[in-house]
Amino acid sequence: MSTSSRGGGRPSPAAISAVGLRKSYGDKTVLDGIDLHIPAGSVFALLGPNGAGKTTAVKILSTLITADGGQAQVAGHDIAAAPDGVRAAIGVTGQFSAVDGLITGEENMLLMADLHHLPAREGRRVTAELLERFGLADAARKPAQSYSGGMKRRLDIAMTLVGDPRIIFLDEPTTGLDPRSRHTMWQIIRELVTGGVTVFLTTQYLEEADELADRIAVLDGGRIAAEGTADELKRLVPGGHVRLRFLDPAAYRSAAAALREATRNDAELALRIPSDGSQRELRSLLDWLDSAGVEADELTVHTPDLDDVFFALTGSTDQPDRPNQPNQPNQSKGTAR
Template identity: 80%
Template sequence: MTTTPTTPKPPAGSAPDIAIEARGLRKAYGDKTVLDGIDLSVPAGTVFSLLGPNGAGKTTAVQILSTLIGADGGEARVAGHDLVAEPQAVRAAIGVTGQFSAVDNLITGEENMLLMADLHRLGRTERRRVTAELLERFDLTEAAHKPASTYSGGMRRRLDIAMTLVGRPRVIFLDEPTTGLDPRARNAMWGVVRELVAGGVTVFLTTQYLEEADELADRIALLNGGRLVAQGTAAELKRLVPGGHVRLRFTGPAAYETAARALTGSVRDDEALALQIPSDGTQRELRAILDWLDAVEVTADELTVHTPDLDDVFFALTGPAATVPAPAPAPARNDSAEENAR
């Protein structure tokens, strides 16, 4: 498969460049505030995912950062350029794939690509070369001379992104790129995103599929009512909501009873000889639990860690009375039980 030139990544250990930075972005339509002073910082060569319910302001944020509409307040830089002072430089550095495909269904895939190359003012030889490379890269060569109206949803989405790449953007905005795609096509699109990032491109992704953000994003921000209510890695966000626990199962009742006495606050399942211990699943907490078991000379036959998923985070932080709950406390160590066991 033909590949296109990649953007060099910074050396290991160096501070990453910031591809997108926003401070206090605001946007209102009449008396409805859509964005209420949001702050964002996206390192270059990463996937940043913006999540939120319908109407939260995700598409508005993309439209502002891609210079399609202006903000009412705040400031932002994309690819090192100020949105207000250098809009043309921003547009030259970015690509945008919106919720609705920009593909013209009345012409062929190749003609769509050539049209985009003309818009980027590529020379005749260059536009043919870039078109051929991108059609091959996105596995569209065989369908290149067929009308785009005959393409499947996944093929149209791949063509849409291929058209976005004609200008070799350093930052790509993908606004709900897999909406309506079947699981196979969605998985193929995830592969495309990973390939782009491996080549040094920064991807700003909005999606309603939480597993998509979990699978792809280096960092995630949750937007609700025009405000960012949480930001972090998927693992960090999952630790914000209760429900995480460690489950220990024992094959012998004696070991089970000893562990239950040592780990006060754990939830017993006498039938399964299992204990459920509130935990955020961090290495430190797991080590503490294992140390407690070692202290009373008990070994669990099974240990499983359960953490909330992004669905839990989404509902907890975007519900009618959403707040960021404190993590559940770890169980107290029962020192008297340990002494008795000894």
């Protein structure tokens, strides 16, 4: 995960900023006045159910379509007044690959270099470097239609990088990829951000946003329902708690008598204490256990995950994807001392 937008010192300059962006198609409002401020060198994830307006936001910010209202700057350029400046600074990779399957991976790259008006020698150099970087050098002269889904997506991003963009829009970049390819793509995104690139990511994979994003916005009904870090968003949803389990009945009774807000489970000698899972609350609880001379044999933190946030904020029945993990609360387990 990128750390460039965190910590002390001056805040990073905005790579993308928008105020009041609006877009309608006929009588359907797709974006209803959204505001964005995305620091340079960070990963920003836009979550939302199908039809929430995620792709529309990407198309407006990348100058593929015009907004009906509002203002936005991308890489310091106004999207309406200086679209050429925006296009020169960005790269866009959509849900569906722009790779031409009838030509080789190398030829796809060289074609992109031509489109960016790179001299022939420079185009060959950049092509060779990027194919090597993305693990495609051995397949460079094979037709792209023979590539796996993960290879095509890596080639797609490599093509996007030919112009050395400062900002990359990734619109659902791992849709349809197998777990190994998805994790490879995550590593590529992390490396891009480490190199100073800003990534604007749209996704329905909640695990993806949790893994990668510095900040996440949840888009619903054309409006941003909430924005923050993954941990901040999780704390918006009730249900977090700490579970203490005891082997000694006397210790259990002492703790239950003192922690009156706890829910008891006498059969399991367990207490459930409401908590947001923050370090401050956990330290307070552990300090109390120490001062009272009470030892819990097991302490488990249960916090809402982004699934819970998604459903609470959108009220959507459109199931987001977490393909490789069971849908369960985040848990960390340890022994209290």
